[in-house]
Amino acid sequence: MRPAEPDDIEERFRALVAQFGDDEIRRLTDEADLGERAVRRRDRRPVRAVLLTLFAVVVIAGLVIGARPDVLGRLSSLAGGSGGEQTPEPHFGAAVARPGPTLNPVPGEPDGDTDPETGPDPDAGTGPGATGAAADPFAGSPAAGFAVGGKGIVTPHPKGLGGLSRGQVGEALRRVRRILTAAHLDPATIRGGRPAALIALLHPRQRDYFREHLDKNGPDNTRRWVFSLKPGSAEQATDVVKVDGETTMAKRHSRDGRGGVTITADYLFVYAVNRPGDPAATTRLVTHRTAEFSAYERDGKLTVWLERTARSDAGAGCGFADGFVHPDFGDAPDGVSAVEPSGSPIDPYDRKRNMARAGCFPSAPV
Structure with a gap:
């Protein structure tokens, strides 16, 4: 939490004093005076007098809390602590902070709220009436401890940096968070439909590029920018998507002289899927x-530009040029991959060693 400014401290002190009546304040002050006079009679040396006076102040604080135990809770509320009634700020957390463990899918997530201008609500579930599965499909995997949906996409606290104001940096972080949400949590996009939520959030020039190259086979296929199941290959076993990772920010270094910030996202998204109409065939x-x-x-406006992005999928076939995710249920006679995996198995939950990269690698169990 940001340290309180001096003016804030003074206002909170006045609010504290206002909780007491004149008689109560007079009694506490008299007790402090008595303690100070006693100190002066016993020892005139300045250093010891200062120490004993500070001790008297501590005693008064103890008397205050003892006489009015509700004050502690009110002070916590004034300082923005968890003891008050304030609602945590919905969009920003500590830099590279990870949410606490969520052991089971959250039932009854709010309806997905897709705004044509801002994209889906990052804190909503991944679909209407997200209810989770009857059995936890994430149990027994590291994903069991991940956050649910947009709650796992955390961003640094905004501050003025690189010539941008605190408000501009905050807006850029919100835009990045919504882009990640649209690319990986939007129900229509996950099902393999048109990524309208992401398109609405991109810079106009990148929006045109995305549309032009969407579902065009080849390395420039922008379907790779999002998570989309190959239509007809699978359906979600639960609307819950588990998310873990971090967003970091630094001053932007470039030759164009515009300054600004660089925002880097590094996330795992874990889905539970099954064959269409076959809930028993479930994989992650x-x-x-x-x-x-x-x-x-x-030109006086904030620009947020996607510089580069990469995606790797575990539990799916690789080597396809269509940009879609082809789930591997492990029982296909000839496998699912268009290219045969090679090399040492990769731990799909190790973000530091398993950087999203090109190639087809075998995966440890997901």
Whole structure:
């Protein structure tokens, strides 16, 4: 939490004093005076007198809390602590902070709220009436301790940096968070539909590029920018998506002289899917997404630009040019991959060693 400013401390002190009546304040003051006079009679040396006076102040504080135990809770509330009634700020957390463990899918997530201008609500579930599965499909995997949906996408606290104001940096972080949400948690996009939520959030020039290259086979296929199941290959076993990772921010270094900030996202998204109409055939998919964004001011407006992005999928076939995720249920006679995996198995939950990269690698169990 940001340290309180001096003016805030003074206001909170006045609010504390206002909790007591004149008689009570007079009694506490008299007790402090008595303690101070006693100290002076016993020892005139300045250093000891200062120490004993400080001790008297501590005693008074103890008397205050003892006489009015409700004050402690009120002070916590005034300071923004957890003892008050304030609601945690919904969009920002500590830099690289990880949410606490959530052991089971959260039932009854709010309806997904997709705004045509801002995209889906990062804190909503991944679909209407998200209810989770009857049995926890994430149990027994590291994903059991991940956060649910947009609650796992955390961003640094905004501050003025690189010539941008605190408000501009905050807006850039919100935009990045919504882009990640649209790319990986939007129900229509997950099902393989048109990624309208992401399109609405991209810079106009990148929006045109995305549309032009969407579902065009080849390395420039922008379907790779999102998580989309190959239509007809699978359906979600639960609307719950588990998320873990971090967003970091630094001053932008570039030759264009615009300054600004660089925002880097590094996240795991874990899905539970089954064959269409066959709930018994359930598997987990682990997608590792890395992305780098630039945020700077241009022509008096804030620009948020996706510089680069990469995705790797575990629990799915690889080598496909269509950009879709092809789940591997482990029982296909000839396998699912278009390219045969090679090399040492990769731990899909180890973000530091399993950087999203090109190639087809075998995966440890997901």
